[in-house]
Amino acid sequence: MSPRDFRIDRAKGILIFLVVLGHLLARTSPWESPILGAPMYFIYMFHMPAFVFLAGITAKSNKLAERVLTYFVLLATVLPLMWVWMWVFGLDPDYSLLTPFWYTWFLLSMAWWMITVPFIERFPRTMLVASLVLGLFGGMLPILDTELSAARTMAFWPFFVFGKLYGKQIISWAGSLAIWQKLCLSAAALGTVGYFYLDQVDHHWLYGSLNFAHFDVSVPEGVGLRLIVDIGAVLLMLALLSWLSDTKDTIATIGRHSLAVYILHGFVVRGLEPILDDSRDVLHDAVVLLICVALAVVWTGVLSWGPFERALRWYSSTVTGLLLKPFPFLRPKDVEGHGGGGTGRGAAADPGAGAAAAAHDQGAFDRAAFDRADGPGDAYCPGESHHPGNAYSEGDGPDRQGLGLQPLPGVGYQHSPGYEQQPGQQQSYASPAPIAAEPYPLPGSHEVPQNNATYETTQEVPAGAAQRAVRYRRLPVYLSGDADR
Structure with a gap:
C-alpha cells in the first residue's frame, strides 16, 4: 500500500477550520461590515467546493449502499438533535421536511454524489460533461432550489467529478509549481475574491443554493456569474493545494478527524449564537473578528479529539449495519485487489476463507463507509484502488491477470x-502418454x-x-x- 498523502489531510484540516470560522462569523451579520465581509467572501468563495473536490478524490463505488446510507443516518440523527438543541436556546430552527437544515445540506448532497460514482467510473467523459452542464445551467430550473439540496448538489457536482477523475493529478501538479507560479496563482485567486468584495456581488451566489429566478437575472447573466464563482473557487483551491507540503502534523490530524468537527461544530455555533448576535453592538468589528478566529481555533482543536471521531464512526457504522442486515444483497463482499480485505466468490472454495468471510459478515461493520470513503471526515486510503471497467469482478472468468x-x-x-507433479521439476502439466508417430x-x-x-x-x-x-x-x-x- 502506498503511503498516505498528508496533503489531502492538511487541506481538509484548513478547510474545516474555515467552515467553523465562517459559521461563527455568520452569526454576527458580517456581510454588512467591511471588516467582517472580506473574510466571509474569501471563505465562502471556495471552502465547500474544495471540500467537495477532496471528497471526490476518496469516493469509491464498492460498498455503495453502506456509504450512501451512512450519510442518511447522520442526516437523520443530526436534524432532530439540532432542533431540540435550538429549542433549548430559544432559537427558531426554521423546520422544513424537504429542506436540510443549515449545514446538513452537505450530508444529503454527498449521498446524491455518491450514487453517481459508479456512473462516473463507467462513463467518465459523459459524466464530466453532464456535471459541467448541470453546474452552470442548473439554475435555470425553477422547481429545483433548496429542497432536497438540489441546487447545491448540481452547483458543486463538477468539483466532485473532477476530484474523482483528476484529483490526485491536480494535487501533484499544484505541488510541483515553482514559487513564482504559486505567487501568481495566489494573486489571481485573491483578485477574484477582491472583485466580488469590492463590487458587493450578492453573497448568496457563493452558497449555490438558489436558482436564477431568486436573483432576477437572465440565463446568460446567471450562467456567467456562476462561471466566475466557479473560476474563483478553482483558483483559490489550487492556490491552497500548491502551498501544502506532505507533512504529518496537527493540521493533518484535524483533517483526518474533520467528520466529527463538521458534525459537532454546529451545536457549538448555535449555542454561541445568542452572544454573537449582539457582539457588534458592544465591540468593534475587528475585535469581533479576532474573537471568532480564537473561538474557531479552540473549538476546531477540541472537536478533532480522537474519541469524538471514533464514537461518531462507531455509531454511524453500527446503525447502518443494523439497517442493512436484512438486505445482504446490498452488502457485497469486496473483491480482492480493492484492498478492502473482503473475499470474492472464488475464495469461498477455501473453508478457511469461507469461515473468515462469515466472521466478517457477523462482526463489526468495517467502521462504516467513512473508513475508506468520502466527505469531510473520510480516511484517505490510496491503497484501496478501483479498477473501472473490470468485467471480471468477483473472480468471474479466467482472464483476471496483473492483479x-x-x-x-x-x-x-x-x-x-x-494435473500432476513431475519428479525432479516444478509444477507442470503432464500430457497423456503419447502414442508413437501419432x-x-x-x-x-x-x-x-x-x-x-x-x-x-x-x-x-x-x-x-x-x-x-x-x-x-x-x-x-x-x-x-x-x-x-
Missing part, C-alpha cells in the same frame, strides 16, 4: 483433473505433432477457480524447435 493474485493452498489447478490433438486448434515437444509451466490463476478448473484449464504451451514455425 498480483496467488492461489491458496488446497485450491487451484494443481488439484484439478489432468499427433497429440489440442482441443479447439489444429493438431500439433508430438516430436520433441516440451511443455512449460502455465500461469497461476486466482484462488478459488477450482470449481471452474476443467472449464477454464489453460492449455500447455507448445514450444517447437523448428525455426520455420
Whole structure:
C-alpha cells in the first residue's frame, strides 16, 4: 500500500477550520461590515467546493449502499438533535421536511454524489460533461432550489467529478509549481475574491443554493456569474493545494478527524449564537473578528479529539449495519485487489476463507463507509484502488491477470483433473502418454505433432477457480524447435 498523502489531510484540516470560522462569523451579520465581509467572501468563495473536490478524490463505488446510507443516518440523527438543541436556546430552527437544515445540506448532497460514482467510473467523459452542464445551467430550473439540496448538489457536482477523475493529478501538479507560479496563482485567486468584495456581488451566489429566478437575472447573466464563482473557487483551491507540503502534523490530524468537527461544530455555533448576535453592538468589528478566529481555533482543536471521531464512526457504522442486515444483497463482499480485505466468490472454495468471510459478515461493520470513503471526515486510503471497467469482478472468468493474485493452498489447478507433479521439476502439466508417430490433438486448434515437444509451466490463476478448473484449464504451451514455425 502506498503511503498516505498528508496533503489531502492538511487541506481538509484548513478547510474545516474555515467552515467553523465562517459559521461563527455568520452569526454576527458580517456581510454588512467591511471588516467582517472580506473574510466571509474569501471563505465562502471556495471552502465547500474544495471540500467537495477532496471528497471526490476518496469516493469509491464498492460498498455503495453502506456509504450512501451512512450519510442518511447522520442526516437523520443530526436534524432532530439540532432542533431540540435550538429549542433549548430559544432559537427558531426554521423546520422544513424537504429542506436540510443549515449545514446538513452537505450530508444529503454527498449521498446524491455518491450514487453517481459508479456512473462516473463507467462513463467518465459523459459524466464530466453532464456535471459541467448541470453546474452552470442548473439554475435555470425553477422547481429545483433548496429542497432536497438540489441546487447545491448540481452547483458543486463538477468539483466532485473532477476530484474523482483528476484529483490526485491536480494535487501533484499544484505541488510541483515553482514559487513564482504559486505567487501568481495566489494573486489571481485573491483578485477574484477582491472583485466580488469590492463590487458587493450578492453573497448568496457563493452558497449555490438558489436558482436564477431568486436573483432576477437572465440565463446568460446567471450562467456567467456562476462561471466566475466557479473560476474563483478553482483558483483559490489550487492556490491552497500548491502551498501544502506532505507533512504529518496537527493540521493533518484535524483533517483526518474533520467528520466529527463538521458534525459537532454546529451545536457549538448555535449555542454561541445568542452572544454573537449582539457582539457588534458592544465591540468593534475587528475585535469581533479576532474573537471568532480564537473561538474557531479552540473549538476546531477540541472537536478533532480522537474519541469524538471514533464514537461518531462507531455509531454511524453500527446503525447502518443494523439497517442493512436484512438486505445482504446490498452488502457485497469486496473483491480482492480493492484492498478492502473482503473475499470474492472464488475464495469461498477455501473453508478457511469461507469461515473468515462469515466472521466478517457477523462482526463489526468495517467502521462504516467513512473508513475508506468520502466527505469531510473520510480516511484517505490510496491503497484501496478501483479498477473501472473490470468485467471480471468477483473472480468471474479466467482472464483476471496483473492483479498480483496467488492461489491458496488446497485450491487451484494443481488439484484439478489432468494435473500432476513431475519428479525432479516444478509444477507442470503432464500430457497423456503419447502414442508413437501419432499427433497429440489440442482441443479447439489444429493438431500439433508430438516430436520433441516440451511443455512449460502455465500461469497461476486466482484462488478459488477450482470449481471452474476443467472449464477454464489453460492449455500447455507448445514450444517447437523448428525455426520455420
